[in-house]
Amino acid sequence: MITRQQQQQARQRAKEMICKSGIFLSDQEADAIDVVDFGLSQLEREGLQVVTLVQTERISVKVLALFPNQTEPEHWHPPVGDDPGKEETIRVVGGSMYFYIPGENTFRDGFLVNGKESYYTVRHEIFMRPGDQITLTPGIKHWFQAGREGVVMYSFSTIARDVLDKFTDPDIVRVTRIAEDKQS
């Protein structure tokens, strides 16, 4: 759960990062930035800011922004009915990040979220900067973590059904609840 105020501040901060990375958003898109805390109520630690640019029955295009050192928890895109699952290409536009996939353990420059070590099981580290991209076939476990300056990236994919994504951490809930802030 996050407060309305937290949501608005995170939106504004993500909007500035995205704009600085060279991506132009319409006012409607910026106002609709989705602030995701994964139900963990520690947005700056494990969280994600998302703008959906395209969402059809076949294609999804999103801009993802992570604040400095923010981590998107380990997850994968399972099959859904006749669909083998979401195929996704991530392309970095601004900042840098550590991206983790299955394979040889090359974990070096990122960090594991304190107390959550067992929920980050894939440890093949790939450092990504603007222009770098990676394509994930369905079902591949992955997680990623912004560098010290944060990161902005595109996600180009087949249809996104985020609420059906699977997470290693059993405490995760994909829909973020908003509490009204008493101060505001």
Place this chain on the structure above:
Amino acid sequence: MITRQQQQQARQRAKEMICKSGIFLSDQEADAIDVVDFGLSQLEREGLQVVTLVQTERISVKVLALFPNQTEPEHWHPPVGDDPGKEETIRVVGGSMYFYIPGENTFRDGFLVNGKESYYTVRHEIFMRPGDQITLTPGIKHWFQAGREGVVMYSFSTIARDVLDKFTDPDIVRVTRIAEDKQS
């Protein structure tokens, strides 16, 4: 047919436009910009410059650049086997353009390529600037024309099979031939 020199000059010009629009390309991507004259040998009049960022069996992401007043000829994406045809979202990133689809004739600020009027049959005009986007379902005829400052856009789509695209102009050949320039 275009000369090698024309190809290289068009690549460089497109690269500069794309960079100015805020899109970062790797050197390999910039060096591989596809310069397309549609077999008409009048690149500045009817032509297109393309960078392919993602090309899988399910998704295609391209950056398209048109020089000032350059026109992409009318075409559509037909069904291919079990595929209903390419679904495509165009999103403008820099400059402006006139985009034409079926519907009420609202043709006003663009122009028809001289002598080619009968090959531009859809005349519903949509003026597009950065942040504007349009999604085309398969089979919809469309063409577009850069404004005076040129245009840079993303094309997000299901699998692209460009050589199977259908064009209204029967003289069009989708694969551009390169003639070696005797001066070079």
